[in-house]
Amino acid sequence: MGAVNRIGSFSRTLPSRTQTGMRRRMETAVSFVSIMRYGMLFLVLAGLDVVVSKRVFSRHSRRPDDNGRRLSAEGDGSVVPDRSCPTLEDESLCSCDDVPRQDAETSGSSPVTEFTTTLSQSRPTLRLDCLPAGATVYPADRVCPMECNGLENCEDTSQPGGGESRMAPVSIDTVLYPGGREVSWTRANHALDKGGSSLILTIPHERFPLVEKYFSIGCKGKESNDFICDVLVTLEPKATMTWDNRVTCAYGKTSNQKRQSVTLTPEKNSVTIDCGEPGVMVPSDHTEKCYSYKKDFSDANLLDFSEILPGYTKAWWSQETANPHAVTFTIPKDKFPFDQRKFAVGCESPGLVYGNSSVCIVDVRVNAANLGRRNGPGSGSGSPGTERGGGSRGSATQRSLVLLGRALLPTVAPFILGRLVLF
Numbered sequence: 001m002g003a004v005n006r007i008g009s010f011s012r013t014l015p016s017r018t019q020t021g022m023r024r025r026m027e028t029a030v031s032f033v034s035i036m037r038y039g040m041l042f043l044v045l046a047g048l049d050v051v052v053s054k055r056v057f058s059r060h061s062r063r064p065d066d067n068g069r070r071l072s073a074e075g076d077g078s079v080v081p082d083r084s085c086p087t088l089e090d091e092s093l094c095s096c097d098d099v100p101r102q103d104a105e106t107s108g109s110s111p112v113t114e115f116t117t118t119l120s121q122s123r124p125t126l127r128l129d130c131l132p133a134g135a136t137v138y139p140a141d142r143v144c145p146m147e148c149n150g151l152e153n154c155e156d157t158s159q160p161g162g163g164e165s166r167m168a169p170v171s172i173d174t175v176l177y178p179g180g181r182e183v184s185w186t187r188a189n190h191a192l193d194k195g196g197s198s199l200i201l202t203i204p205h206e207r208f209p210l211v212e213k214y215f216s217i218g219c220k221g222k223e224s225n226d227f228i229c230d231v232l233v234t235l236e237p238k239a240t241m242t243w244d245n246r247v248t249c250a251y252g253k254t255s256n257q258k259r260q261s262v263t264l265t266p267e268k269n270s271v272t273i274d275c276g277e278p279g280v281m282v283p284s285d286h287t288e289k290c291y292s293y294k295k296d297f298s299d300a301n302l303l304d305f306s307e308i309l310p311g312y313t314k315a316w317w318s319q320e321t322a323n324p325h326a327v328t329f330t331i332p333k334d335k336f337p338f339d340q341r342k343f344a345v346g347c348e349s350p351g352l353v354y355g356n357s358s359v360c361i362v363d364v365r366v367n368a369a370n371l372g373r374r375n376g377p378g379s380g381s382g383s384p385g386t387e388r389g390g391g392s393r394g395s396a397t398q399r400s401l402v403l404l405g406r407a408l409l410p411t412v413a414p415f416i417l418g419r420l421v422l423f
Contacts (some may be wrong), residue, residue, distance in 0.1 A: 033096045085117040085231065086339050091125035091200075091286045092117040096219040096229035097132065112152070112218075113229040120236035121208055126201045127188065128231060130219035133195030135228055138220035139169035143233075148212040151230045154216065172203075175213035175235060177276075180206040194346040208238035209251040210276040211349055211357070240360050246272040249279055249347040249360030256358040259297070259344075266333045272364055275347035281327065282346050282359070287314045292340035297361055300344060308343050309366065329364070336369035 085094040094115050130137055130406055144154035148167045155166050172183055181204040189199035201217075218230040237252030242260045245268060250256070262271045275281055283289050283302060290308065291300040305312040309331070320326040329345075346361040 014237050014402050028265060083113065083115050084298050085126075086114050086242060087123060090123050091127055092119065092123060093127050093129070094229070095129045095131060096135070096231075098375070112150070112227045115229060116234070118234045118236055119208075121205050121238055124203045124205065124208075126217075126231075126233065127190070127198065128201070128217060128219070129188075129190050129198045130196040130228065131194050132219075132221060134389065135196045135219045136220040137197055137199040138218055138227070139411075142169035143172045143175070143217055145174070145216035146216070148216065148233055151216055151227045152217045152383065155420055159408065160369060172201075172215065175215050176203065176207040177209050177238065180302060203235070204237070209235055210255075211237050211278045212252065218411040222407060229396040233304060242362075246274065247360070247362050248274045249276060251279065251347075251349040251357045251360065253358055256360050259361045259363055261363045261365065263367060264331055264336075265367045266336050266383065269333055269336075270330040271362070271364060272320070272328045273345065273347065274323065275360075276325050278349045279347040279360070280350060282348050286327075286345055287317045291344040293344055295365060297344070303343070305343075309335070309337060332364065338370070339368050346362055 012399065087093070094117060096113065096115075104333060110362040126136055138151060139154065144151055148154035153166050154169055176183070183204065184200070184202040186200040186202070188200050190198040196219075199217075209407060213235040215233050215235075216230055219228040220226060223230055223250065237250045237255050239252075239257075240250045240255050240260060241248050242262060245262050245264075247260050247262065264271060273281070277301045283291065288305060289302045290302050290305055291297070312335075314331075316330055318328050318330065320328065342365050344361055344363050346359055348359045349357055
């Protein structure tokens, strides 16, 4: 009887234990869902904080923050945060209006709006509109060097009021590649309806520098120190170019998207490599060593020139008299090898360390001395030991016999079969 009571008691407590377990599982599930909700909310808020922080940082920090200019516009009372000039096809448009900052009244000075823009070979034109009445482009037909740290510090020191701490405007040629066409300064009429002035600056394709350069230009009001806007212009380096076995190396991050290639022959036996003022030859002992030719240049290794070109001497290298940054490599016409050879040299700019530069690599192909005679009458497409493989009168005769046999086969085959059957 006691056993029956114990069984009955256990059966009565079973549902309550099951309900307790289910309740605990439901509470655990609810807690998990709550944690997930709070976690998702935390991630969303963190993401918003990152986005807002980036926007705030981008408003209060200069893009070229390592060029000696002011890094931040916060708290100085005279400069507003950077703005990038919009681009229209092949030109950048910077429009300077007289829109003071909210804190201009407390600063007691006229605010200067700072813009940034980049000119390149694909976008060589800058249009600057000085919209306020009486505003003019400053400086006129010149630019302020980057070291000025703003237009307010860029004035002619020979004029009254100019101090030793201020730098004078300079010719734009000081930041461009020498030679080529002149820079175009054109006065436009876009701001005349508001009493202002406009300027269109166009830099010729070949005048872009070998490394990044900077200058400033802007708008000035009627008063002597009333600067309205300051445009910091970045000049993107040109692309490395090869013309008539002359290589002009540049060092921008997009200047060397492809390697340069030249071919030397007994008729055209020299190549000139212009590293420019910021560059140096690589390898450093280029009169003794070169790089092996590899499709992946990272796999290249140093070789002695004597391993590549028998009879080589340092005298094959010479420096240009008019350009101390250019060297010429010349192979004497009687020193060309009997088969084709390849090697690589180049230029680099050791002063660029911020990942915005590239190395200029020149692949040099040296044709064989008798390559031109191999393709003459009576010779095949090549000879044994060349890249194109063998070719001779014997191989031509063999091909002729094969063609003749194919032509006679339909006629001769029935005759041969008939003779076999009779036999």
